[in-house]
Amino acid sequence: MNPFVGVCQDLLTETQLRELLQQQAISPSYYFLRWSHQVSGIVENIPGDFPSPEGQMFNCDRELRWKHQNDGYSVLVLSNTGEVPGFKSIIDDPEYASESEDKSYWKTEQRPAYGYPKTETRFPRSRIYPESLDVRNTSPNQPKLAQRYFIAQPTATVHFVALTVEMPNSESCQPVLTGLSF
Secondary structure (H helix, E strand, O other): OEOEEEEEOOOEOHHHHHHHHHHHOOOOOEEEEEOOOOEEEEEOOOOOOOOOOEEEEEOOOEEEEEEEEOOEEEEEEEEOEOOOOOEEEOOOOHHHOOOOHHHOOEEEEEEEOOOOOOOOOOOOOOOOOOHHHOOOOOOOOOOEEEEEEEEEOOOOEEEEEEEEEEOOOOOOOOOOOOOOOO
């Protein structure tokens, strides 16, 4: 794996953001949208009230985060499979400029993500993610919710924690190779 953290070089319009999410989505992909007064929870399809001021799409390969700024959306990508066309690395250090496999600035570690059980009373909603993603669910052949830590190798500091899904042993994650086409 060759981790990559980058930003989209231009602000995107609502239409461009939707197109980017559709291009980068592989099955299964999940979405989490945030407004000032509510969250969507983790859902499998883009909700009808898209776009939100902030949100993220994630799958077993990468997470895309967006945030409304001025007249468009800024987008950050956290990829586990190398550079993403149309995105510029956030690392300016010439020593790591090539982002090659043997000299990557980032390393990743992946861990299961445990959501709160339905009985948790600290939150107004009982569950904000599909039950099938729960790592406590013993259903075979179901993806499970996980976290991927993006760690800067020179300092051993965790800079980003991305949502991801762990695929069952029989399935593999196929990376997306398409780029931006605006």
